[in-house]
Amino acid sequence: MESEGVSLPLFHKHLMMPWNDLRKGDCCRLFESQSDGYYCKMCDFFVHKKCGDEIPEFIHHPSHPNHTLVQTRHEPDIPYVIICALCGMSILNLYYRCEMCRFNVDPHCVKYPPPDVIDNFKTHSHVLTLVNVRTEFECFAYKCEECDVVLPVDFVGYPTALDHPAEVNHSYHSLHPLKLLTGQLPDYSDGKCRLCGRKVDKELFYHCSSCNFTLDMRCVLNPPPQSLLDLKAHDHQLTLLPRLDSFTCNACGLKGDRSPYACFQCGFMIHQDCLSLPRVININRHDHRVSRTSVLGVVNSVCGVCRKKVDWTLGGFACKRCPDYVAHSKCATRNDVWNGKELQGVPEEEEDIEPYVVIDDNRIQHFSHKEHYLRRIHGNGIVYEENKRCNACTHPIGLQSFYSCMDCDFSLHQNCAECPKKKRHVLHNEQLTLVTNKELEVFWCNACHRISNGFMYKDGEKKLDLLCGSIPEPFVHPSHPQHPLYNIPIEEDKECNGCNNLEYCVLRCIEDDCGFVLGFKCITLPQVVNHIAYDHPLSLCDGEKETSGKYWCDICEGETSPEKWFYTCKDLWASLHTKCVLGDSLGLMPRSVVKLWGKSYEVVLNKSVTRPFCSKCKSRCMNPINLKLLGTSVTYFCSDYCVFSLNYQL
Incomplete structure (x- = not known):
């Protein structure tokens, strides 16, 4: 069963897991001899255990002997860069500060202050002396008195470059010794470590120029094992092939270009990072657990996350309850899809998610209103019910079928009454719980950003109003009936086809050359509404792109754009802004x-x-x-x- 994680608020905002890995710490920038620490997989952020456990609040440091330095954290939203006074490098997280002198020093220089004198620097033949070159902010550098040359502390590279041998004989490259290099990678190098494939830290790495073979410090000090037997990954022994070769990973179905683990018995090949793929997980695209399998076996299937075709002969994740639901391994374990929890060995509890109990053909008892029964009333599609409001979504009942309390003023749209008590949603990695909000607490929906005091789907600080929380994936919107819409993650805001505003939380069409995108604010606009100025209900119009001439809103008397959605009463040729018709407070329950x-x-x-x-x-x-x-x-x-x-x- 997975650990609950460790909180290190001085270093990182997320919970961090105990981790056994020799790597450069984001805490002190050093490769430490110990291999244990704390790791955030979401951000690829690693803190040495020694750094995380032994951080005093106040220190006295020889570089600033006159005042005490106070432990401080650089918040990520601060718009300016903080520089370490000793090494001149930017500070990303924890550091120590003197408020009186504006003196800042990072943990690397606290633990390993630069020496006063260096007389063995390989690129300079004279003695280098540590001097304060800018007394106002106390910035240090090394100076050669004979040449009058000044070198930054980080250029000299103390102490890391001096603590490692100039050459090493490595088990994965027995032909030639590897030489220690700092600064710039050769032009012919691809800039990646031959074994792990990560981008090499230019400050310190080993390289063989004859073979174009590069290793980062982690793989030099703690290389991956040459062979292993991991029954979670494969049934047979796997051997590391330290070479540049294109291959297809049997675990995730993606291409690789170097150093896979291979099974010579059956031809199985796997990325090194795929060895740690979880076995059983929950993803926010599916209501059931999905399990890792070595062969998906579902012909002509598409990934439930990216919606691209999967190779059914390779591995991935599949649902045991839904035979056709599969997902690529990399898609299922993405940070915006999976919460990082391994569920193998954790029993799955059967949850009561049904929102109501059926009393008879026309009556139910809803969990939000257990004191009375609700009677079903069929909408006739003609008479618009404006006086009654749904207590869940707070919108007028309108033309829809609904349930009404037989003893008090409580009503629910039929669709709202059927919303489950717990569900998963594409905008959040944890399961959401339907909160009835009997106290009518005001909240802002994290998807459409509207104010509401109706029912909400909630987990911690994540709050979605009932309409946004009920949007399924795939979703078919009346304005785009030809193709379903999906939540395919994007790296930047997209322009919504309904309002032409840039939105981040969107559903979009994945058909080639379509490009249709809708933000949640437009997705949840009611199709039919009533307004005091009109005798007939107004219908949502998805724009008239090819119309010439000007449109005017009868409510605000301002111009409307035919390219944006508007409400219309076709008998009166009206074109009304959606905001003028609905206002900003549609999510608030009248009389509350x-x-x-x-x-x-x-x-x-x-x-x-x-x-x-x-x-x-x-x-x-x-x-x-x-x-x-x-x-x-x-x-x-x-x-x-x-x-x-x-x-x-x-």
Whole structure:
């Protein structure tokens, strides 16, 4: 069973796992002789155990003898670079600081302060003396008095370059000795370690120029075993082939270009990092556990994550309950898909996720309203039910079928009533729990960024309103019925086809040359709404791209873009901004009381012909929902933004 992890807040924001690996620490930049430490797989961040366990809060250091240095952490959102005064290198995490002198020193230089004199530096024949070249900020360097040359501490490379032999004989390269190099890799080198394939740290590495053979410090000091027997990876003994050769990994199905482990008995080949692939995991794309298998065996199948075809003769992850669900190994173990927990040996508990109990053909008992039964009422698709609101999503019942309480004013859309109590979602790696929010707590949805006090899917700080939390993958939207939409991760924001805004949380079409993208704010726009200014329901229009001429919104009297989605009543040729029709507070339950920035407000339906003035923007409130300051009769606000602006004087 997997360890729960170790918290090292001074170094890293995520929980870190105990890890046995000889590598350069992100704590002190050194290769330590011990091999244990703490590792965050999400960020590829490693801290030596000695550094993580033995960090004093205050120190006295010979480089700054007049004052005490205080332990400090460089926060990642700080927009400027902090430089170590001794070595001149940028500080990424923990360091020590003197606030009086603005003197900063990193843990590397705390543990190994540069010597006062170096007389054996191989690229300079004279004695080098440590001097303070910039007294205002105390920046140190080495100076040659004979040549009047000044060399930065990091260029000299003390102490790491002096602590390792100039040549080594290595078991994986017996033809020639490997020479210690610092600075620049040869032009003909690909810049990667021959054994592990990682990018070589130019500060310190070993190289054979005759064979173009390069090893990083980790593989020099602690090389991978030449042979191993790992029954989790393969049934037979595996042997490392330290050569540049193209191969296909049998575990993940991806190409490799160097040093695989191979089985000479059956021709099995595997990446070194695929040896540590987990056996049983949960992924956020599927409700069941998926297990690693050596042969997927599902012909003409596609990966459940990237939606690309998989080679059924190779390994991957498969669901034992759903015979057709498979995923590439690399896709299933991505940081945005898997939570990093190995579940082999952990019993799977059967969870009650059903949201209601059926009483008879027309009645149910929902877990959010156990005190009374709910009766099903069929929507006729004609009469728009505006007066009733769904207690789960807070939207009007509209034209849909719904469940209504027989004893009180409680209603649920049929679709909302069927939402499971627990589910997985593509925007979060952990299982989400449906919270009924009986206290009507105000929250902002992490997907569409709207304010709400309805039901939410929640895990820790992750909060999705019911509509966003219920979006499945694949998802078919009425504006793009020809192809389903998927959450395929992207490296940058994409322009939403509904509002033309840049969005990060999106679903997109994966068909070639389609490029259709929708953000969650547009995905969850209601298809049909009612508005006080119109006798008929308004329908969502997905734009008229080829129309010439100008469009005007009858509510705000501003121009509308035909390329953006709008609401329309075709009988009246109306084109209305979605924001003007819905407002900013559609997720708030009318007649409820919400607390915003320390004050309480009543959520009021704006049905009056004479609309109140907003106390912030001084215009008449156009939105269908307004906020009235509790205890007053005339203090109204258009939206939560106006409330926020007034409180913080934006």
